[in-house]
Amino acid sequence: MKSNEVFSGLHDIGELAKKMIQMKYHITYDLVYLLVELALVLPVATATVKRSFSVMKFIKTDLRNNIGDNFLTNALAFYVEKDIFASVENEEILQRFQAMGPRRCQLPATGKKK
Known part of the structure; x- marks a missing residue:
């Protein structure tokens, strides 16, 4: 992907995921796309778990x-x-x-x- 100019102007991982879908690279490089997807979802999932444990402390x-x-x-x-x-x-x-x-x-x- 370093040699491909389409990916040179990307600033964050979200743009990378969108560009991979546009170029249909999410099919060719499915494991790479899964890692990118995991990197995008992980902060939200972690925050949800932390919030649940915080609430459990009150309950x-x-x-x-x-x-x-x-x-x-x-x-x-x-x-x-x-x-x-x-x-x-x-x-x-x-x-x-x-x-x-x-x-x-x-x-x-x-x-x-x-």
Whole structure:
């Protein structure tokens, strides 16, 4: 690739990946392209893992140290995606929970109407 002038003006690895696809070199040099792809994805994946462990520190305290995997996964999902869950109205959650099956009593309405 050093001898090819098309690749001489590239400034970062993202441009290299785009140029390889344009020139169809991602088919010819598939292992090289996989390494370039890995180099592009690795920082994002590492940040996601670090964020998950940081969140786990808040969820899994000494008092809740023996919680099961299913509960921990659900709690982490709620904590990480709290912006999405903040947009869901409490009334919708209560209605869905009540509709899941018979309850000993009806849950009270929150009083907020849309």
